[in-house]
Amino acid sequence: MSYQEKRTIVMSLTSLVVLIAYAIDAFGRGMADLTDLKAWAGKMLLYLVITVVAVIVVQIVFHITVPVSMAVRTAVANRGEVDEVELERKIKTEFIEDEMGKLIELKASRVGMIIAGVGFFSGLVSLLLEQPPAVMLNILFFAFGSGSIFEAIAQMIFYRRGV
Amino acid sequence: MTDKFEITNNIRTLRFFADEMTQQQLAEQAGVSRQTINAIEAGKYSPSLELAFRIAQVFSKPIGEVFAYERPQEAGGSDLESGQ
Numbered sequence: 001m002s003y004q005e006k007r008t009i010v011m012s013l014t015s016l017v018v019l020i021a022y023a024i025d026a027f028g029r030g031m032a033d034l035t036d037l038k039a040w041a042g043k044m045l046l047y048l049v050i051t052v053v054a055v056i057v058v059q060i061v062f063h064i065t066v067p068v069s070m071a072v073r074t075a076v077a078n079r080g081e082v083d084e085v086e087l088e089r090k091i092k093t094e095f096i097e098d099e100m101g102k103l104i105e106l107k108a109s110r111v112g113m114i115i116a117g118v119g120f121f122s123g124l125v126s127l128l129l130e131q132p133p134a135v136m137l138n139i140l141f142f143a144f145g146s147g148s149i150f151e152a153i154a155q156m157i158f159y160r161r162g163v
Numbered sequence: 164m165t166d167k168f169e170i171t172n173n174i175r176t177l178r179f180f181a182d183e184m185t186q187q188q189l190a191e192q193a194g195v196s197r198q199t200i201n202a203i204e205a206g207k208y209s210p211s212l213e214l215a216f217r218i219a220q221v222f223s224k225p226i227g228e229v230f231a232y233e234r235p236q237e238a239g240g241s242d243l244e245s246g247q
Contacts (some may be wrong), residue, residue, distance in 0.1 A: 002198045089191055098195040100208050159198070162207020 003066055003094045004101055005159050007059075012152030014058050015051065019145040022047045026138070034132040044141050051145075067091045104158040112151030119143015170209045171231050174200070177222045192221045 026043060033039065070091055075082050120143065123136040178184045186204070190197040195214065202208035203218075210218065219226040 002196065004196070004198070090187065093187065093191050093196060096190075096194070096196050098199050099211055099214060100199040100202060101196065162202050162205070 002159070004097075005156060006066070007062060008152045008155045008159070010058055010062055011055060012149050014054050015145060015148045015152070018047060018051045018054055019142070019149070021050075022141070022145075034134040037133055037137070040134050040137050044137065047141075066094070070094065100163065103163050104155055107158055107163060108151045108154040111154040112147040115147035115150045116144050119147070167235065168232055169206070169235055171206065171233060172203060173229055173231075174204045174218065177224065177229060181222060189218070189221060193217045 022043070025047075026040075071082065071087055074087055074090075119139055122143070123139040126135050126139055127133065174189070178186070178189060186200045187197050190200045193200070193214065194217065199208065199210075199214075203210050215226055215230055219229045222229060
C-alpha cells in the first residue's frame with residue numbers, strides 16, 4: 001500500500017471519528033433543543049475547529065512515522081546496514097505527488113462536492129417541509145462531513161482501479 | 164472511426180532488458196511515484212505526453228517503442244517492434 005493510500009485512509013478515519021463524536025455529543029443525550037440556533041452554531045464551529053486541528057496533527061504525525069518506518073524496515077532487511085542516500089531517494093519518491101495523484105485528487109473532490117451539493121439541496125428541501133432551521137444546519141454539517149469521507153473512499157477506489 | 168483503441172506499453176519488457184530495472188528505479192528517473200509506474204504498466208492509467216516522453220527517455224528509446232495506440236485484440240501481442 002502506497003503512502004497516498006495510507007494517508008487517505010488515516011484522513012478519512014479522522015474525519016469519521018470527529019463526525020461520530022459530533023453525532024454523539026449533539027444527539028446522544030436525547031433530542032437537543034432544535035430552536036436554539038446559537039448553540040448549534042457554536043457546537044458546529046467547535047467541531048470544525050477540532051476537525052482542522054485533528055487533521056493537521058494526524059498529518060504531521062503520519063508524515064514523521066512513515067519515513068521512520070521505512071528506515072526501520074530497510075535496516076531490518078539489510079541487517080543494520082542502511083544506505084542513507086538510497087533511503088532518502090526512496091522516501092522522496094514515496095512522498096512525490098505526481099500527475100496521477102493530482103488527477104485522482106481532482107476526480108475524488110468532484111465526488112465530495114456532489115455529496116455536499118446533495119446535502120445542501122436536502123437542507124433546502126427540509127426547510128420547505130417546515131422543519132426547524134437546526135435540521136437544515138445538521139443536514140449541511142453531515143453532508144460536508146460525509147462528503148470528505150466519500151472523497152477519501154473515491155480516492156482509494158481510483159488508486160486501486162486506476163483512472 | 165467508432166472502433167475503441169487503447170494505449171499499450173512495453174515498459175515491463177524494457178525494464179527487463181534494462182538490467183531488470185525496478186519500478187522504483189524507473190519512477191525515480193521519470194520523476195513520478197512507483198505507484199504511477201505500476202498503474203501505467205498495468206494499463207490502469209494513461210500518462211500525459213510529457214511523462215510518456217520522460218519514460219521513453221529513461222530507456223533511450225523513441226516514444227513509439229515504449230507506447231502504442233492500438234485495438235484491444237492487438238494489445239496483447241505488442242512487442243518492441245510495434246512502434247517502428
